[in-house]
Amino acid sequence: MTSLFVLTAIMAVAVFWLLRQTVHVKPWVEDGPHKVVPPQASFSVPPVKVGLGVFLAVATSLFALMISAYFVRMMVGDWNSLVFPSVLWLNTGLLILSDVAMRSARRAARGADTERVRNALMAAGVCSFAFLVGQVWAWQQLNASGYFATADGAGAVAASPANAFFYLFTALHGLHLLGGLWVWGRTTAKVWGGVELARVRLSVELCTLYWHYLLLVWLVLFALLTPAVSELCRGRLF
Amino acid sequence: MVAVAHDESSYAPPAEVGEEELYHPKTFLGKYIWSQDAKIIGIQYAVTALAVGLVALALSGIMRLQLAFPNSFAFITPSNYLQFVTMHGLIMVVYLLTALFLGGFGNYLIPLMIGARDMAFPILNMLSYWTYLLAVVLLMATFFVPGGATGAGWTLYPPQAILQGTPGAGWGITLTLVSLGIFIIGFTMGGMNYVVTVLQLRTRGMTLMRLPLTIWGIFMATILALLAFPALFVSAIMMLMDHTLGTSFFVPAVVSRGQHLDFNGGSPILFQHLFWFFGHPEVYIVALPAFGIVSDLISTHARKNIFGYRMMVWAIVAIGGLSFVVWAHHMFVSGMNPYFGFFFATTTLIIAIPTAMKVYNWTVTLWRGDIHFTVPMLFSIGFIFTFLNGGLSGLFLGNVPVDLPLSHTLFVVAHFHMVMAVSPVLVLFGAIYHWYPKITGRMLDDTMGKVHFWITFVGAYCIFFPMHYLGYLGVPRRYYAMENTGFIPESAYALNVGITVAALIVGAVQLLFLYNLVWSYFKGKPSGSNPWRATTLEWQTEHTPPHHGNFGEALPVVYRWAYDYSVPGAKEDFIPQNQPPASAGTGGGGTSR
Numbered sequence: 018m019t020s021l022f023v024l025t026a027i028m029a030v031a032v033f034w035l036l037r038q039t040v041h042v043k044p045w046v047e048d049g050p051h052k053v054v055p056p057q058a059s060f061s062v063p064p065v066k067v068g069l070g071v072f073l074a075v076a077t078s079l080f081a082l083m084i085s086a087y088f089v090r091m092m093v094g095d096w097n098s099l100v101f102p103s104v105l106w107l108n109t110g111l112l113i114l115s116d117v118a119m120r121s122a123r124r125a126a127r128g129a130d131t132e133r134v135r136n137a138l139m140a141a142g143v144c145s146f147a148f149l150v151g152q153v154w155a156w157q158q159l160n161a162s163g164y165f166a167t168a169d170g171a172g173a174v175a176a177s178p179a180n181a182f183f184y185l186f187t188a189l190h191g192l193h194l195l196g197g198l199w200v201w202g203r204t205t206a207k208v209w210g211g212v213e214l215a216r217v218r219l220s221v222e223l224c225t226l227y228w229h230y231l232l233l234v235w236l237v238l239f240a241l242l243t244p245a246v247s248e249l250c251r252g253r254l255f
Numbered sequence: 256m257v258a259v260a261h262d263e264s265s266y267a268p269p270a271e272v273g274e275e276e277l278y279h280p281k282t283f284l285g286k287y288i289w290s291q292d293a294k295i296i297g298i299q300y301a302v303t304a305l306a307v308g309l310v311a312l313a314l315s316g317i318m319r320l321q322l323a324f325p326n327s328f329a330f331i332t333p334s335n336y337l338q339f340v341t342m343h344g345l346i347m348v349v350y351l352l353t354a355l356f357l358g359g360f361g362n363y364l365i366p367l368m369i370g371a372r373d374m375a376f377p378i379l380n381m382l383s384y385w386t387y388l389l390a391v392v393l394l395m396a397t398f399f400v401p402g403g404a405t406g407a408g409w410t411l412y413p414p415q416a417i418l419q420g421t422p423g424a425g426w427g428i429t430l431t432l433v434s435l436g437i438f439i440i441g442f443t444m445g446g447m448n449y450v451v452t453v454l455q456l457r458t459r460g461m462t463l464m465r466l467p468l469t470i471w472g473i474f475m476a477t478i479l480a481l482l483a484f485p486a487l488f489v490s491a492i493m494m495l496m497d498h499t500l501g502t503s504f505f506v507p508a509v510v511s512r513g514q515h516l517d518f519n520g521g522s523p524i525l526f527q528h529l530f531w532f533f534g535h536p537e538v539y540i541v542a543l544p545a546f547g548i549v550s551d552l553i554s555t556h557a558r559k560n561i562f563g564y565r566m567m568v569w570a571i572v573a574i575g576g577l578s579f580v581v582w583a584h585h586m587f588v589s590g591m592n593p594y595f596g597f598f599f600a601t602t603t604l605i606i607a608i609p610t611a612m613k614v615y616n617w618t619v620t621l622w623r624g625d626i627h628f629t630v631p632m633l634f635s636i637g638f639i640f641t642f643l644n645g646g647l648s649g650l651f652l653g654n655v656p657v658d659l660p661l662s663h664t665l666f667v668v669a670h671f672h673m674v675m676a677v678s679p680v681l682v683l684f685g686a687i688y689h690w691y692p693k694i695t696g697r698m699l700d701d702t703m704g705k706v707h708f709w710i711t712f713v714g715a716y717c718i719f720f721p722m723h724y725l726g727y728l729g730v731p732r733r734y735y736a737m738e739n740t741g742f743i744p745e746s747a748y749a750l751n752v753g754i755t756v757a758a759l760i761v762g763a764v765q766l767l768f769l770y771n772l773v774w775s776y777f778k779g780k781p782s783g784s785n786p787w788r789a790t791t792l793e794w795q796t797e798h799t800p801p802h803h804g805n806f807g808e809a810l811p812v813v814y815r816w817a818y819d820y821s822v823p824g825a826k827e828d829f830i831p832q833n834q835p836p837a838s839a840g841t842g843g844g845g846t847s848r
Contacts, residue, residue: 075446089528
């Protein structure tokens with residue numbers, strides 16, 4: 018159901034926008050010359066930004082569907098809450114820090130403060146990489162305590178669907194972050210290479226938007242994985 | 256109508272988005288292989304999709320041979336048969352139809368029809384094609400890996416898809432899932448391009464409500480695909496994890512060949528929900544571009560404006576929205592809460608309303624039109640018949656109590672082949688005959704085209720119409736052979752032979768079509784730039800085939816919608832979209848119609 022709500026929201030935005038564009042229009046009537054070529058054929062935002070928006074809609078669909086699957090799988094009797102790797106708290110802090118740094122980079126880019134853009138971008142990147150390292154560490158912690166994703170015939174203790182979802186969530190979220198870091202790398206390289214700030218402002222802007230989004234997704238996933246919340250969902254939903 | 260001075264600036268305020276910078280290739284490789292030109296990419300998509308479609312066509316021929324003459328062919332074992340069924344379905348639905356409509360026609364037509372020089376992100380567009388090609392190669396490779404291709408059915412239901420005993424349960428299914436994942440990544444790159452290009456790169460004057468319906472169909476189908484394919488992506492990854500890592504997302508506790516497997520607690524129904532959450536919109540991902548294209552073909556070749564343009568646009572949007580809330584009608588036989596069944600049956604039947612509106616509008620567009628029975632028009636009219644036919648049997652299957660007994664029979668095969676196989680394919684053929692002159696500068700041969708149409712259309716009816724009856728008798732689908740089955744009369748076997756003969760003839764005539772494509776490329780009649788006297792922008796280009804950058808020095812400015820055919824008082828029976836409104840006295844229809 019989660020995914021249905023998300024999809025309905027995405028669709029509602031699109032339909033509302035379409036209604037405003039189309040419903041009063043009669044294309045078959047030839048208008049007076051001043052109306053023949055209406056000026057607002059497109060959004061007044063750069064295509065890349067619209068592209069990122071479309072991609073975020075796709076990613077939202079992906080994560081919403083995974084979360085739906087998580088809820089459905091919870092219903093089955095063999096469900097145990099995740100043995101929660103404590104390092105996740107630290108990781109969450111790191112991701113928040115990197116997001117804050119990104120924000121500050123955007124502010125600096127708007128104010129044309131090259132020095133601060135450079136430092137803030139660097140800080141954001143370092144925190145993001147630290148987050149990824151932390152996530153891998155969380156995998157190690159789980160693995161070391163015998164909670165690998167699989168039920169390897171030897172120990173029944175290893176069989177836990179919550180762990181499997183943990184690996185799935187973190188892997189896909191991490192891959193999305195890696196994709197963001199690639200763009201971040203190109204942008205940072207340009208800033209350090211002394212490229213004019215006006216030419217990277219858009220990239221910084223888009224990175225900030227993307228980091229906000231990934232932080233939001235992580236906070237939702239993080240909350241759902243915590244034993245308290247997942248038990249609550251299980252009790253409430255079913 | 257007021258006479259207006261033809262001062263360009265009074266019509267055309269400056270574009271808000273500047274012209275994009277084009278990439279200019281210097282080498283042959285850059286121009287034709289690693290091309291970033293949407294037209295070349297579109298052709299690459301189309302050729303690849305048609306090639307892989309030929310494989311799927313051959314597979315269907317083999318399946319028909321087995322059904323008509325069981326035990327006559329040594330190379331068709333039960334395992335092979337299941338593999339052929341599976342690959343035929345997967346290839347046709349995903350790798351042929353989706354790729355050809357969106358990757359092929361989307362790439363070729365979107366920039367040309369909206370008056371853009373190219374797609375918004377050409378590099379991403381190029382990557383999209385090469386990713387698609389990789390997905391195709393991987394899928395084809397499954398024929399040659401140990402164990403062969405997967406035989407799980409195109410729906411790939413677990414647990415059988417990944418357990419021993421199903422053909423291709425090792426390498427075959429693994430590679431298929433990887434291939435699907437890669438296909439989706441490639442499609443997402445392309446799909447972002449189509450959406451952003453339609454939203455952002457329309458030329459001056461091309462408002463949303465002046466877009467040709469072809470673009471509306473492709474645009475909406477792309478949005479559906481972008482939101483629905485993640486469901487397949489997630490389920491492919493999760494099944495891959497079940498298969499290779501041993502997680503239990505989809506596989507419950509299973510005893511296989513006397514052994515308890517290590518799975519526990521997984522939910523096969525969860526997979527079905529995810530799969531059909533993608534699978535049903537997929538029907539419309541294929542159908543909506545066909546709806547759009549056929550609207551333009553009918554309007555152009557009947558020399559009449561499309562009836563109810565605004566209604567057509569909103570029907571496309573409504574079908575797109577509804578297609579996300581009907582998926583569980585594919586799962587009536589899996590069992591569900593009766594209230595859910597009621598809900599999904601209702602939404603399914605509601606889809607018939609916008610769809611019927613479209614059929615009415617096509618018919619009314621033809622009504623008293625100046626119909627030219629060109630090959631594209633023949634295919635369009637054929638489409639209306641097959642689509643109506645398939646749609647009506649859909650009303651049967653949308654009802655739970657009717658669906659339950661028919662679900663595992665050939666009735667369903669007949670239904671979905673009519674509605675989402677034959678119908679879109681007829682439109683594809685029509686579209687190829689229609690736009691081939693723009694792509695190559697030469698007409699396809701008319702006689703060969705008409706032979707191709709009549710044999711394909713009548714043949715398709717001979718194949719799928721009797722199948723409804725066989726299904727009604729209870730002949731099951733997916734079965735390798737039906738020996739000693741008491742309730743199936745002898746006549747059913749005879750009918751099966753007839754269907755197979757028709758299928759082989761229809762298959763063979765597609766070779767004539769391929770021959771026509773090649774022959775006309777060299778020997779076809781030169782077409783000129785606008786052989787169909789059509790209004791849309793792609794026919795108004797300076798060169799045919801259009802050069803890199805599509806239009807000459809300046810982008811066209813659009814002054815009207817795409818359907819000004821047979822306008823009273825106009826000199827010609829069509830007014831191109833980029834023709835400025837005539838000043839008083841020269842006609843041009845200044846009143847509302």
